[in-house]
Amino acid sequence: MEATKQQHHPLFNNQKHVRLARADLHQGDCLAVIPSLDGFFDAVVTDPPYSSGGQSKGNRAASTGAKYLNTGSIQWPDFAGDSKDQRSYLHWSALWMALCYEKLNPGGLMVVFSDWRQLPVTSDALQAAGFTWRGVGVWDKAGSARPYKGGFKAQTEFFVWGSKGPLVGDTYSAGLFRVQQKPGEKLHQVGKPLDLMEPLVAACGQRILDPFMGSGTTGLAAIGQGKEFVGIEVSEHYYQVAVDRLRGN
Structure with a gap:
């Protein structure tokens, strides 16, 4: 069963909500949407904007395509929320993480x-x-990393993880994942590979929240494992990409 509706409360600015068989997808700012979500979650698995593509104010304000993609390879629209300095990024991150904390079950994971x-x-x-x-x-x-002349290859990204109180799961999961990004499979400027997200989602419980779902890869991994997924995306373009992608699964 699938339903689409507009939210008319002023908090949502008439943004969208699509309900699929195993997924609820919201288009809007996660700070506004998270408090309205029903029920509780077993894990938050998410890839927020890093706001790290420039070391000066001018560089930070550049387009995300200019900051993160090689010249001539820009084929996806820019994404929002990537121009904060360190202080505002810390404050903003603590805000949305605290909202997620309130929506997690005891022992729930934050990734x-x-x-x-x-x-x-x-x-x-x-x-x-x-x-x-x-x-x-x-x-x-691996081979999809960016080299630096005279320095070391930028070969890694990271995920910080924690829990709401004591851990409650019974899985044993790896802490290092070697997965090469395949540009032809990307649907977002900085989308993560499905082969990376699948083992991360497998380590979590049955109901997953992603406040920055982008093109919906975390949702695809969750649905593929028979789990429930709730995703939020502020960009209308990437929200529609996620809806179309998850609608067929």
């Missing part, structure tokens, strides 16, 4: 992607929001 620049800030925000910080996992991008 948040980051790069090397925002790794300390992300771990601070996780703890400020109330989570017990459990560690940092690694995504080894």
